[in-house]
Amino acid sequence: MVFKVKDEQERIARVAIDTPLPGLFDYSTIPGTQVGAIVSVPFGKRQMAGVVVEIQASSTQAADKIKAVSLVCHAIPPLSTDWLNLCQFAAQYYLRSPGEVMLPALPTHIRTPTHWEKWTRQANQNWPKIAKLMTPASYAKTAAPLLLTEQQRVVDTLIASASTNNFAPFLLHGVTGSGKTEVYLHLMAALLASNTTSQILLLVPEINLTPQLEMSLRARFPEYALAVLHSGLAEGVRANAWLCAHLGKARIILGTRLAILASLPHLTAIIVDEEHDTSYKQQEGLRYSARDLAVWRGQQLGITVVLGSATPSLESWHKSEAHQNRYQRLTLSERAQTHAVLPQVHLVDIEVERKLQRPIREGITQPVLQAIEKRLARGEQSLLYLNRRGYAPVLHCEACGWLSGCPRCSVHLVLHRDQGNILRCHHCGLETRVPHHCPDCGNVDLVPLGRGTQRIEESLAALFPQARVMRIDADATRRKGSAQTLLSAVHTGQVDILVGTQMVAKGHDFQRITFVGILNPDAALHSHEFRASERLFAQLMQVAGRAGRAGIPGEVLVQTRYPQAAVYQALTHHDYPGYARTLIAQRKEAGFPPFTFQALLTVQARDLSHCLAFLQAACTGAQAFAEILNAEITLFDPVPCAVAKIAGRERAQLLVESASRSALQRFLVSWTALLPTLRPRQKWQIERDPMLV
Numbered sequence: 120m121v122f123k124v125k126d127e128q129e130r131i132a133r134v135a136i137d138t139p140l141p142g143l144f145d146y147s148t149i150p151g152t153q154v155g156a157i158v159s160v161p162f163g164k165r166q167m168a169g170v171v172v173e174i175q176a177s178s179t180q181a182a183d184k185i186k187a188v189s190l191v192c193h194a195i196p197p198l199s200t201d202w203l204n205l206c207q208f209a210a211q212y213y214l215r216s217p218g219e220v221m222l223p224a225l226p227t228h229i230r231t232p233t234h235w236e237k238w239t240r241q242a243n244q245n246w247p248k249i250a251k252l253m254t255p256a257s258y259a260k261t262a263a264p265l266l267l268t269e270q271q272r273v274v275d276t277l278i279a280s281a282s283t284n285n286f287a288p289f290l291l292h293g294v295t296g297s298g299k300t301e302v303y304l305h306l307m308a309a310l311l312a313s314n315t316t317s318q319i320l321l322l323v324p325e326i327n328l329t330p331q332l333e334m335s336l337r338a339r340f341p342e343y344a345l346a347v348l349h350s351g352l353a354e355g356v357r358a359n360a361w362l363c364a365h366l367g368k369a370r371i372i373l374g375t376r377l378a379i380l381a382s383l384p385h386l387t388a389i390i391v392d393e394e395h396d397t398s399y400k401q402q403e404g405l406r407y408s409a410r411d412l413a414v415w416r417g418q419q420l421g422i423t424v425v426l427g428s429a430t431p432s433l434e435s436w437h438k439s440e441a442h443q444n445r446y447q448r449l450t451l452s453e454r455a456q457t458h459a460v461l462p463q464v465h466l467v468d469i470e471v472e473r474k475l476q477r478p479i480r481e482g483i484t485q486p487v488l489q490a491i492e493k494r495l496a497r498g499e500q501s502l503l504y505l506n507r508r509g510y511a512p513v514l515h516c517e518a519c520g521w522l523s524g525c526p527r528c529s530v531h532l533v534l535h536r537d538q539g540n541i542l543r544c545h546h547c548g549l550e551t552r553v554p555h556h557c558p559d560c561g562n563v564d565l566v567p568l569g570r571g572t573q574r575i576e577e578s579l580a581a582l583f584p585q586a587r588v589m590r591i592d593a594d595a596t597r598r599k600g601s602a603q604t605l606l607s608a609v610h611t612g613q614v615d616i617l618v619g620t621q622m623v624a625k626g627h628d629f630q631r632i633t634f635v636g637i638l639n640p641d642a643a644l645h646s647h648e649f650r651a652s653e654r655l656f657a658q659l660m661q662v663a664g665r666a667g668r669a670g671i672p673g674e675v676l677v678q679t680r681y682p683q684a685a686v687y688q689a690l691t692h693h694d695y696p697g698y699a700r701t702l703i704a705q706r707k708e709a710g711f712p713p714f715t716f717q718a719l720l721t722v723q724a725r726d727l728s729h730c731l732a733f734l735q736a737a738c739t740g741a742q743a744f745a746e747i748l749n750a751e752i753t754l755f756d757p758v759p760c761a762v763a764k765i766a767g768r769e770r771a772q773l774l775v776e777s778a779s780r781s782a783l784q785r786f787l788v789s790w791t792a793l794l795p796t797l798r799p800r801q802k803w804q805i806e807r808d809p810m811l812v
């Protein structure tokens with residue numbers, strides 16, 4: 120039955136609500152209801168926030184079933200059609216309801232009706248105050264340095280392209296320290312000056328990188344309002360920043376991945392720094408890739424998108440190959456600071472060290488120890504990189520072979536010694552005291568196996584008592600603001616030896632580090648994940664890139680048992696293009712992305728057999744659609760996840776692959792409609808372009 124409106128004024132609002140139920144929901148409008156408005160509506164027994172996506176004359180639902188919008192948020196101007204379209208695209212692509220994308224994209228205060236009255240009341244007094252907050256007057260303008268020829272050429276190309284008002288995606292491949300930031304700043308300066316409204320979005324992978332960049336941006340552009348958006352902000356601060364962006368007051372928006380879904384009515388360019396970084400992929404809830412959405416958003420708006428990296432993702436690199444011609448590749452091949460060159464990278468063969476009977480102390484070889492000593496004598500800094508936090512990855516009983524397993528997960532409990540002696544699960548968070556004796560045999564000699572950053576920190580302090588040793592990892596930076604304190608201690612020279620995980624490898628412009636020691640990277644060589652070597656190479660290139668950025672030549676030593684491995688050979692030659700070529704050839708041969716497209720169905724249950732049974736049923740049910748799609752779809756066998764059990768729940772997965780993105784999309788739409796009908800019912804989720812396969 121079709122419901123017809125009696126009154127011309129009365130219309131139907133189609134509203135997105137944060138629920139997995141598909142589609143939009145119909146409500147009759149009240150004054151002020153318009154497309155893009157944030158509203159509150161009755162939903163079941165509750166009131167829920169929603170966004171009006173369409174207004175129509177009629178609904179396909181029975182008239183007596185349709186309730187009215189309860190409240191319209193008048194304080195906030197409606198969201199634009201571009202924003203609604205972006206979210207609807209993301210919803211469709213990531214197989215979610217529109218509301219599951221739109222509502223979480225709004226700061227909590229903005230989507231909480233109880234706050235609206237306050238916003239409305241204070242609106243007029245508040246905006247000027249907030250805008251002022253975004254442009255503190257305390258920054259004296261710093262002058263832009265003269266660009267190098269290479270930088271200038273890149274900037275010219277970007278500005279020329281931006282002035283054509285067309286979609287233009289660029290991949291900026293610049294070696295570490297080549298001054299990509301300076302390129303971004305010059306592009307921004309030109310675009311911000313070109314008209315009075317233009318907004319620029321600069322995405323960075325880590326919250327820890329925002330304060331440093333924020334300072335540079337404020338110092339360079341004190342005349343423009345700047346908003347910072349990331350998940351670490353207090354709710355009120357985030358709501359203000361979001362509003363400044365939404366109202367067009369903020370001209371520069373600096374943010375982490377969630378900022379890609381901000382409302383930016385005058386967006387004229389998007390820059391994604393360190394575009395290869397896996398942090399751009401949200402790993403829970405809506406599993407979107409902020410980098411991919413940036414490119415989509417740029418295309419939708421017809422604007423310039425710059426993806427920058429010293430180690431681009433293979434996907435982006437492939438698209439920038441001449442024959443693909445999807446992204447235009449721009450290159451910065453030299454370091455920017457006077458006399459700065461790429462560091463010398465050498466491999467230390469651990470087997471050779473053993474054979475020559477050169478003592479390895481606490482897992483650190485002689486060449487690395489000597490390199491540190493040399494830096495200490497010269498008053499320079501060293502960075503020791505180990506991508507494993509904690510004291511030791513496992514505690515072991517030598518008498519009976521007991522290992523400290525997590526009772527709730529299929530992983531080991533990690534020994535931590537920074538706050539007493541505890542065993543901690545890195546997957547479910549479980550913490551227990553270290554047992555006095557082996558729970559199995561009673562032996563009191565339990566030994567830590569392997570090394571984490573805490574143990575290396577302790578060893579270095581013992582080996583170099585004269586040195587100031589500091590550790591930066593997720594444990595050392597748990598307290599708010601501590602990452603900044605620690606990082607600034609490095610920048611101001613209060614540290615001689617820095618021990619860190621990948622947290623210190625990303626983007627930081629350390630001026631005094633001249634030696635980087637990479638301690639135990641071999642584990643990643645044996646990974647089954649097809650992206651493991653790509654990621655290892657990127658990590659090593661990035662961390663090596665922290666050495667010698669300011670003129671004093673840098674040195675990098677990699678301790679390995681496999682010096683012949685292609686990844687290390689490429690690293691010693693700083694040969695990203697060569698290694699990318701090798702990896703792309705392998706991917707083509709094996710039919711992996713970027714030559715195919717993937718989706719991953721994951722299911723959790725108390726019993727692994729239930730997971731596998733569900734996936735088997737999903738597989739059988741899928742055959743029907745797969746046949747319709749002319750067998751363009753490959754379904755792999757259901758298997759337990761790499762970490763099969765987390766917090767008492769077993770997990771299994773099923774990979775789907777296709778050479779055609781659109782065939783995969785059509786398949787997934789039908790499949791996701793089928794999955795809820797399977798019995799027994801299970802908690803499942805689908806991830807597009809999964810990272811961990």
Ligand code: ADP
Nearest residue numbers: 265266267295296297298299300301455456628
């Ligand atoms: P990347 O992000 O490419 O690794 P950065 O943007 O951090 O490199 O720049 C590396 C260093 O070079 C920074 O200290 C920066 O101030 C400096 N730099 C960049 N461009 C220039 C330039 N044109 N002249 C002098 N120094 C520069």
Ligand code: ZN
Nearest residue numbers: 516519557560
């Ligand atoms: Zn024992």
Ligand code: ZN
Nearest residue numbers: 525528544547
């Ligand atoms: Zn656990």
